[in-house]
Amino acid sequence: MFSEVSKRVKKVGHPPGTAIYTGDKTGTPEITFTVYNAEGAVEKTGNKLETCMLQRKEGDITWINIEGLHDVSLIEKIAKEFKIHPLTVEDILNVDQRPKVEEFETYLFITLKVLSWQSKKSLLCVNQLSLVIGKEFVLSFEEMDTTRFDNIRKHLQNSMHQRLREQGSDYLAYRLIDTIIDEYFIVLEALGDQIEQVESIIINAPNRRNARAIYRLKQQILLLRKAIWPMREALGHLLYMDETLISKSTRLYLRDVYDHTMQAMDTLETFRDMSASLLDMYLSGLSIRMNEIMKTLTIITTIFIPITALSSIYGMNIPDVPLMQSHWAFIIIFSAMVMIVILMMLYFRKKKWI
Amino acid sequence: MFSEVSKRVKKVGHPPGTAIYTGDKTGTPEITFTVYNAEGAVEKTGNKLETCMLQRKEGDITWINIEGLHDVSLIEKIAKEFKIHPLTVEDILNVDQRPKVEEFETYLFITLKVLSWQSKKSLLCVNQLSLVIGKEFVLSFEEMDTTRFDNIRKHLQNSMHQRLREQGSDYLAYRLIDTIIDEYFIVLEALGDQIEQVESIIINAPNRRNARAIYRLKQQILLLRKAIWPMREALGHLLYMDETLISKSTRLYLRDVYDHTMQAMDTLETFRDMSASLLDMYLSGLSIRMNEIMKTLTIITTIFIPITALSSIYGMNIPDVPLMQSHWAFIIIFSAMVMIVILMMLYFRKKKWI
Amino acid sequence: MFSEVSKRVKKVGHPPGTAIYTGDKTGTPEITFTVYNAEGAVEKTGNKLETCMLQRKEGDITWINIEGLHDVSLIEKIAKEFKIHPLTVEDILNVDQRPKVEEFETYLFITLKVLSWQSKKSLLCVNQLSLVIGKEFVLSFEEMDTTRFDNIRKHLQNSMHQRLREQGSDYLAYRLIDTIIDEYFIVLEALGDQIEQVESIIINAPNRRNARAIYRLKQQILLLRKAIWPMREALGHLLYMDETLISKSTRLYLRDVYDHTMQAMDTLETFRDMSASLLDMYLSGLSIRMNEIMKTLTIITTIFIPITALSSIYGMNIPDVPLMQSHWAFIIIFSAMVMIVILMMLYFRKKKWI
């Protein structure tokens, strides 16, 4: 939860535009280089930028996907090649950005949160994806190695998906964003399953671990909100930009992505309200349980304490206690005891405790 | 609650504009085909699209109502006929859309949530209705077979309701939307009845099942909010569109529908606040009950424990306990016991416990 | 609370613009017909519309006040006379409208909620008032017979109040609205009195009926909010309309009414927060009471249980219990008991329980 803040602290004292990677270092970053036009696409994987760069031709669209951001010099090289502002480089490397869209003169910079669900640890994982969209290029910077965009690469090669190749860099960018937003629903589904699970436990067999489970649910919802809320804003901003970089037809598609984000938001807000309701039900469950415990105690106590008192009286070693010598003593006293029990029982029944 | 999210997951990985039905499959979809102009209306039911299409004439308005969305190829055929954008087809088939209004060049696309109340299971049912409104046609796509629009069909045939036939496709669309919104009030009434029922139980005979009942109420209110909130937005959007597809006179009617949606929202917000109040009252009821249980326990205990203690003292097998040999012993001890009881009673009365 | 929704259900299935009265039927509606100009006013009471209509003259302002809406044909007759849109007629008859202002070509339609306080049952009563304001006429439709507007009628007759007669129909409408809003403060005062009453009970002698009283307060506040909130919106809308029907000088007065509505809203929001505070205080009162009950139980128990235990030990029928034969036995044991009581008392005093 707090990793984000602590990472940013690394940067304090450095002048703005300084390229410092704020994430955790991994091995060699993987570069996937794709050049395509309406006719076809050429793809190269590796980590040598220079050889790839040579293959660009006028009119082609170049898509460079970098997985792993720790090689700062590599990213600065790419930035120089595509004339990217130092602030953008700083934002790409700073993996704790708030999702946003920024317009620069020759390109559009988009930072998004990528959500993934680690079902083994039932843990939510938040990474960052940065997109730089120019007229003839798309740069995508991922924090981790993923297979997320493999499908899109296949479609670029595939003759069936000509539409994808025919449209501009903005359409490709839309497809990348769409892939990210679609994954949100997987995370939301996992979260929904968790809520249902906790709910069924609380209804059937509440226990003291529930409080912690609800607390963890709430934390994850908070984390998700922090990732999705600004996304809505950023995408909304994208819709109302002027048409230099985003074409009118792509805008139609982006509106669709925007709607999906809105739906994710709605679902999340519903989850939030539900987790609050769950806590209410859990707490009222504790109160009910308490009432029951106290009822049991009260019933047992109010039945046996008078009996004990009565027999204690006849256990006193003093003379002339009434009935003490009588042969009817036990029967009378015992009847009195039975009477007490019956009266108490009737009283409790009237109160609807038993 | 979560079905919605899980359905969307089916679509992850597919390129946008891919027609995939995300609902549950049923039998053969039923097509109702109606062509009308000011003079009269012709209606055809069946599932052969081609024969129906032939009957369209210049100047007539065509209304095609499809019940059941699983026959993807059928819907694609219709889409092709009326030149509908692939994204619209995708949205029609994806039955988990957020209610929205989208303007395309030749038509208006509206997605609404249809609410119905299954009184037997006291369950809320949310389906989707998609409308495509062109200059001379209205396409309505329903998820389930319903008799919802039968009245409108009758009115189209009926000579008394000439106004309906005289006005354009936008007026028909308004009538369809109006029918949907009117049904919201049936659901709200059912929900209101449920709230009143839970309320009267909590006031008269609260029990441990109340917490769950309130929880379920809250869930249903959340579900409804999620359906109605974006509706308001969508309809509001419709009111401020330019006048190519929605005529000025129809706009007057749509304003009316918008007001109804606002009223439904207001009622829902009131329900929401009431269910929160219900929970408060229920929880305070539990506290009051607890207080009463504890009072009973305390009264019984504080009366009999001193008596038991006193008689235990006289039950000790030790010599020279004061009064032990006295003939007055019992009377004195017994008086002391009665005194204790009376003093305790007075104390409790002073405290207003009894 | 829910009557509103249930009434609307009556209308489901009917085409829009159908005149159906959704309220409860009463006797004959009473029509008050007033025609006035700067010189004077003529008033007619009765239920024959036709005779009244004849008395209208060019340049005069006609005010028709109808009390009771169940005579649908009468209202349709009036509507026809003044060329009122079927949707307006529908809205007049549907007494569950959300307060709103609607502009039509020749008139302005305003729907307001009339609040009245039935002090006997301490019940809040919500009715509807519809106003149709044309250039030379004002139609007011009330649900019930009231004496609400008698003062205005008197002022119309009275030579002292010439200003009222000199200004247009919009000023009369303003006066009618002003009368309605003024009555809101009577209701708010009654509600404020109730809150103060509950408050003083909770502070002085809390009891289990308080929870229900607070719950009822909250419900009434919710009901009021639902009536007043949209009013603010509607009146705000009225202020920013173009000047065809509402003159600039009347607008000044309407701004005043708007301010009053805002003040009513503020007061209501304060009431809402106060009722929440009341519940908090009530619940904390229950907790405090519980603590006190438990303290009493604990003090009594912890004092007498050790005494009982000690005497039980000396009550055992076994040989060689220390002190058992001693003549000092009782004094020693009794001293021990007194010691226990004193120690316990000191402990409780240290804990500030007694």
Added chain:
Amino acid sequence: MFSEVSKRVKKVGHPPGTAIYTGDKTGTPEITFTVYNAEGAVEKTGNKLETCMLQRKEGDITWINIEGLHDVSLIEKIAKEFKIHPLTVEDILNVDQRPKVEEFETYLFITLKVLSWQSKKSLLCVNQLSLVIGKEFVLSFEEMDTTRFDNIRKHLQNSMHQRLREQGSDYLAYRLIDTIIDEYFIVLEALGDQIEQVESIIINAPNRRNARAIYRLKQQILLLRKAIWPMREALGHLLYMDETLISKSTRLYLRDVYDHTMQAMDTLETFRDMSASLLDMYLSGLSIRMNEIMKTLTIITTIFIPITALSSIYGMNIPDVPLMQSHWAFIIIFSAMVMIVILMMLYFRKKKWI
């Protein structure tokens, strides 16, 4: 709290623009009459309007301050002199106005709430100040006699404060408003002190009166919010008016006052959140206390009840109870008792109760 509403009720039934004083009557209203220009200022105190009026000269600025509003005829006379709209007179006399700014053709009307803190009764006092600002006059209407504006009067006389005399009536008005807003911070400081006091009591020695103290705090915060919130709105409105009455340089100063109001609002919202936190801490304190009481009870009971039970068994008058005749009886039984106590103690220590 509710006085405001009840006062307004006095006015129900009267036509708008009727001058009715809604406050509580006091003695003779005091009029302070000041005429000034860049050279100097002349001040007259008394209650004869006419003699004062004669001293006005072309180009001078006249400031009339009226303390006490019950002399309705006096205020009507002034209103006539300065051509003030009847609605403004009504608003001046109605001391329960919502703070607002209203533009009229020849003057600006401002209504503010004056807050003062009666430290003796630790009570918040809300009065009203109405300002009428014309090109060459400022009228200020106060509900009570105060010395609030004495400083400003001195500055007007004083040659050191020439700036005040040199600028227009709008600057004087600003100075009056500034004085009022400055007093808000005195009230906020008093409230802050109260919060700190309650806070330190709750932390150190919570008692049952705390709930009421928090409740009263909340009420006062509500009252303040109701006074300050609309003020912000009104002053914001003042900033964006056209420049006929408020000069550009005065606007700079008003922006400062606006900032102060915003700061007062921020502080108040913080107080609101803090009082909510206080209640939470108080309630959790009650729960903790309860837990401790119950622990004490449980420890005492679970230690002595088994001892009592064991000795009761050996107190039975039946033959052949094991050990009963043995000389080791007491030692064995007593050891068993000690064992029970030790075991219980260990159990409680493990549970961290002792």
Added chain:
Amino acid sequence: MFSEVSKRVKKVGHPPGTAIYTGDKTGTPEITFTVYNAEGAVEKTGNKLETCMLQRKEGDITWINIEGLHDVSLIEKIAKEFKIHPLTVEDILNVDQRPKVEEFETYLFITLKVLSWQSKKSLLCVNQLSLVIGKEFVLSFEEMDTTRFDNIRKHLQNSMHQRLREQGSDYLAYRLIDTIIDEYFIVLEALGDQIEQVESIIINAPNRRNARAIYRLKQQILLLRKAIWPMREALGHLLYMDETLISKSTRLYLRDVYDHTMQAMDTLETFRDMSASLLDMYLSGLSIRMNEIMKTLTIITTIFIPITALSSIYGMNIPDVPLMQSHWAFIIIFSAMVMIVILMMLYFRKKKWI
């Protein structure tokens, strides 16, 4: 918390624009005087303003940094030199300003809150920084002596950071603001650590000090909110100003700072929600603990009370109690007791209490 309000009170009664320092006095204020242009920078430290002033040249940018605001006459001298409005001087000296941005004719005035974390006392410290940005000068007023801007001074001297020297005064101002906002994340990290600490205590070993810890957390979050919220507004205002003082390229950088503030806000809101969740978990923890205490009490009581009652019956000194003479008495009675214990145990196991 309240110091802010109390400081402001000092100023009540003084005319606006009066220079009064509202902070706590310290020693001699330190002035750092820096003059730079694209070629290089000259820096002077000391407290003699006049000698420094002489070194300014046409085209150079002058940055004066004052640490300590208590020397009012010094600040007035500077103000006179740079033609600063009296209201600005008042705002600089009044260290309780709400963060804001104000445009004056020749300069821009910015007031910010400087947050620092005193890790020893784990206390949040809020100071004020005022910036006056002219075309050729930047004045920064700090409340305390800090080393905050030492890095920027080094960069100004350093030939590597030529960019900083080449750009205008607005860029320097941006760098100062950026330094301040970066420090926010250090405070947020410290707060995040505190939340995690409290969280781990509540999960592992909750105790009665937790309530106070959560309360203190909440207070600090409130304090931070009050500092950061208006900052966002002020910076947002800065972004949409016209381009006289803030150049287009600097605006790009300010947008970055704005994004950081938004992120700080998001994090703070998340902290706020988390502290609310912590309290919920703590309170539910108390309830669970209570349930456990009561279970223990109930189990012990319900097991031993029937045993005590049974043996008391056989302890009565009355004749003819059944079994009393029988040799099987003890075995039968003892078996009954064991039976009671077993039955109770089974009952508790069924209820899942043990």
